[in-house]
Amino acid sequence: MKIRDRFARSLRATWYLVAGLRTALPALLGVCLLPLALLLAFGVPGLPWVAGRIRVLTNIERRRAAKVLGHPIREPSTPLHTDPYRQYFALMRSSSVWRDIAWMVVHGFLGLFVPVISVELWIGIPWDLGLPFWWWTLKPGTLGAGAQIYTWPQAIAYPLGMAVFLTVLQLWLQPLLARFQGWYAARLLGPTRRTELAARVESLTETRAQALEAHGAELRRIERDLHDGTQAQLVSAALRLGLADQTFDADPGGARKLMLDARGGIEDALAELRDVIRGIHPPILSDRGLAGAVRSLAAGRPMPVSVEIPDPERRCPAAVEAAAYFVIAEALTNVSKHSGAAHAWVSLRHDGPYLTIRVQDDGRGGADPTAGSGLAGIRRRVAALDGVTRIGARTDGTGTNVEVELPCGL
Template sequence: MSVTAALRRSAEATGRLVGALRITVPALFGVAPLLLFLALLVVALPWLPDAVKPLRALANAERRRAGQVLGREIPEPYGREDAGLREARRIVRSPALWRDIAWMVAHGYTGLLMAVLAVGLWPAIPYSASMPLWWWAAPKGSVSAFVDLYTWPQALTLPLLQTAFDLALLLWLVPRLVRWQARLAEVLLRPTRRTSLTERVEELTETRAEALEAHGAELRRIERDLHDGTQAQLVAVALRLGLADRRFDTDPDAARALFLEARDGVEEALTQLRTVIRGVYPPILSDRGLAGAVRALAAGQHIPVEMDLDEAGRAPAAVEAAAYFVVAEALTNIAKHSGARTASVTVRREGARLLIRVRDDGKGGADAGRGSGLAGIRRRVAALDGTTRIDSPDGGGTTLEADLPCGS
């Protein structure tokens, strides 16, 4: 390569570098603010969950207020909280934070203007209506109704028109401003479709995991009952029959006694087997339906149980089995722990939902976190996408409510 060609190539490269300054200089001046922003974000990231709490509290207050205006609840979009930096990163990635900020800015400006307009209309109406009585005493050009008043015809017509206009704004516009403000809050503060779907997937994942765990525990219980109970009993029956066979010719009386013991053992094994089967799907549900099965449960209690049962139609088998389990476990808890004198069971079909309510007048204080029975009820109901509510104040009895979907 010649010297001339090398110089030409260097000059071209220099020109390109100089021409790039139109991008380099703005980028250079923008580095400091960008680095400062990133540094503050990185440094303040651990405190971000605490920093957004006032904003969330403000947004939640607006959700409640707007919900009262609209007549429908505006759910929170925040989801479940994690711990530490993971929660901070989740907040930054979540659209809820940025939507809350957008609402705060929009609501701050529009809300102030709406409030000033609404408050100002109230004194403006009597002011305009009384203007014909005193306008003449004011300095010329100091009184206005759309335009400055200089003549009696203006004073007798324009203030009345202004009064009518202000009254129309007060009566027509101000109520709608409240609705518009509430709808603005609903649009910006409600969960996005993606957030709702994500929360729904998380909820279903958790309930399905609990259902699998409950199913696994049920299988282990059945296996344990069959192995330790029914199987052991049948082995004992086989041994007795073997001994009876050996003694049949030499000692018939002893053989007969062994046969009778074996027969008792077979009956006991059948009883245990029925108990195991009843835990899988109570046969009484097939024979009598849910209402009949609940009556049978109530009849076996040592305290009076008042019943309000819906006889209309059958729910799916899985729903009836879960409802039976809820009532059976609740009545068992009442008998063991509540000290109640009376109880009541309500099973009602409302549309595509099956509602179950079990109440007692016992000592209360039931806590799903302290016992496996109530926790098992929650898992069984949640596995079918249902909900459970327990109200048990100390000394005030216990009310357990379960809501199960039973649509076809």
């Protein structure tokens, strides 16, 4: 790394440490006032308010430390109860609350002390470099540049050597101090291994419930489609054939008409049966792959749909491709029916082990994920595969953005 780059990195680290004063000072003040706050909160539902204010401060530090660490610090879960007294005792037993308080104690002192030392070391460099210009105004033996100065050679050599030493020290020390501050923030503010496992178990439990719900809803849909569609068409065709058989000798023309009607009903039943099969696993996925299936979906929309698939030859498991197909189909159906959009965009890309799907439109926006079954169905189907759904539905006329991440197993 070049000296200029090291110098810039050291300056950024110093600014990071100095900027930490905006959390260190409130943390130190909070440590001083915390006993009083806990005393006032004891026995009354005031502790949730105190814990909430602490969490606001620690969230600021989490976002700040993520810039140095290179990865986000996930916020630990906070127990929530409707009963204020149960909430109080749950917070008192919560390790995340006490870890937030421990960070306030550590950062309140270190976050104040370290930036002062950091800035003082920077100030020491110009101080030492300027010493030869004014040391002679003081009496001999003046302490400067880490040594007592009596002569001109000492006044030139000692400050220059000390300035070089401090500069080299700063290039190494400042990034180290910044990483140290980010390290103890991650250790104290991040979730513990135990809480991560508990959160994972809770997430898997919820995902399993959503998977069972999605599976049950899919079975009910298939049963409804077969009962109300295919079965009704076949029963009607059977009745027409029975009537045709009874009237064939007396009225051949009428019997022929009934047989033709029965054939039309059977053809309709076959079409509906193909739709049901397509709803279970679209044959187009097997024939043309996900890329071809998505382009076919886009071509059948009333508005133009731009499709971006930079890596079509990379295949995912069949369940993932089926989920991706249905997500795009449902999202485009919502765009066609409700958004009033003039254009839509569909993009697929592989981000490591994940398949990321994005469906955007330029419609009126304002889609409510809690209303109706379309977006809720997308969430359930994605959650069943341990995926993530993000829906951005603004009301300012900038459209709706549906983004889905599915684990691709690659």
